[in-house]
Amino acid sequence: MAEVALINATKRFGDVAAIGDVSLTVADGEFVVLLGPTGAGKTTTLRVIAGLETLDEGAVRIGGREVSKEAPALRDVAFVFQQYSLYPHLSVYDNMAFPLRSPTRRVPEDEIRRSITEIARMLHIDHKLQNKATRLSGGEMQRVAIGRALVRHPSIYLMDEPLSSLDAKLRQELRLELKRIQRDLGATMLYVTHDQVEAMTMASRIGVLKQGKLVQLGTPREIYEDPAETYVATRLGQPRINLMPRRLFPSLPTPSSAETIGVRTEHLKIDRHHQGAARVARIEHLGDQRYLHLSLEDHSIVTLAGHDTDLDVGDSVALQLERPLFFDRDGMRVRP
Numbered sequence: 001m002a003e004v005a006l007i008n009a010t011k012r013f014g015d016v017a018a019i020g021d022v023s024l025t026v027a028d029g030e031f032v033v034l035l036g037p038t039g040a041g042k043t044t045t046l047r048v049i050a051g052l053e054t055l056d057e058g059a060v061r062i063g064g065r066e067v068s069k070e071a072p073a074l075r076d077v078a079f080v081f082q083q084y085s086l087y088p089h090l091s092v093y094d095n096m097a098f099p100l101r102s103p104t105r106r107v108p109e110d111e112i113r114r115s116i117t118e119i120a121r122m123l124h125i126d127h128k129l130q131n132k133a134t135r136l137s138g139g140e141m142q143r144v145a146i147g148r149a150l151v152r153h154p155s156i157y158l159m160d161e162p163l164s165s166l167d168a169k170l171r172q173e174l175r176l177e178l179k180r181i182q183r184d185l186g187a188t189m190l191y192v193t194h195d196q197v198e199a200m201t202m203a204s205r206i207g208v209l210k211q212g213k214l215v216q217l218g219t220p221r222e223i224y225e226d227p228a229e230t231y232v233a234t235r236l237g238q239p240r241i242n243l244m245p246r247r248l249f250p251s252l253p254t255p256s257s258a259e260t261i262g263v264r265t266e267h268l269k270i271d272r273h274h275q276g277a278a279r280v281a282r283i284e285h286l287g288d289q290r291y292l293h294l295s296l297e298d299h300s301i302v303t304l305a306g307h308d309t310d311l312d313v314g315d316s317v318a319l320q321l322e323r324p325l326f327f328d329r330d331g332m333r334v335r336p
């Protein structure tokens, strides 16, 4: 495995800078997750590292070696796409063996067998190894695609929403497996997802992209607890952080440039013994969780309700904020 770095990387498509001046180093053995809404530049970041797109400016370095002009095959990266891309005429086994049988590698067949058997077992596809790739469910095909990447030991694994086509149970199982495999192999990984739980639980660090710019890079905890701007704060946390105008909390001491107050469940104390300005508008039962929708003037606040809550729709409650986050008029963080 190796350290992988993007240095002031820019890739344009016509007038659009899909990524603009992005610098990012994924340390050897590190698991970095890229977060951002559609069009933010996540896939482009992976593709320029893989060599599937050529940079307009900047450089890609793998293991300290500049590879910006090298063909994809020479870069020693393994790419798992959102949609499985298997060879339909080959068996599962031969699909997984394919990268190891390339003339440049010449891995002995017994080693290939050992490696495939082990990875297939981890991914629960060992009983399907002789099937044709087309005779699998979507979830199985995606596991084969992941397995085909894992049997190799490339400099870096690039994964673009590899679990998004799977059902929730399998996704959860594979999330744990993938993280364990990554740790065991000491693999360097750059991983794109829209799934907050994947980001929080798998990442050593999370990079947040906004219109092609890397706006913050930090541990999951830093991104969640210490976001640099509202854009970052809204990436993580369910229910989403509530962004409220400062005027709604006139008695709260706030930094002078603060215009917006960011309130998560843990920042909010609800006092039902005191009649207050907020009203319970709705209680949403999600099985293991309950979302409490409060209305405060013309704004709504969504928070988690404890299981022992005896609040009812229509109740009037007082709200108290404890160490909420403050943002200025441009959405940038302001510290007290």
Ligand SMILES: Nc1ncnc2c1ncn2[C@@H]1O[C@H](COP(=O)(O)OP(=O)(O)OP(=O)(O)O)[C@@H](O)[C@H]1O
Binding pocket: 013, 016, 017, 018, 019, 036, 037, 038, 039, 040, 041, 042, 043, 044, 045
């Ligand atoms: N081949 C291409 N030709 C033209 N524009 C492109 C091309 N690939 C990407 N773009 C543009 O570059 C920007 C970034 O796209 P990219 O696919 O990297 O976003 P993303 O964050 O991966 O989005 P998603 O979550 O939808 O996959 C978008 O504006 C997109 O339309």
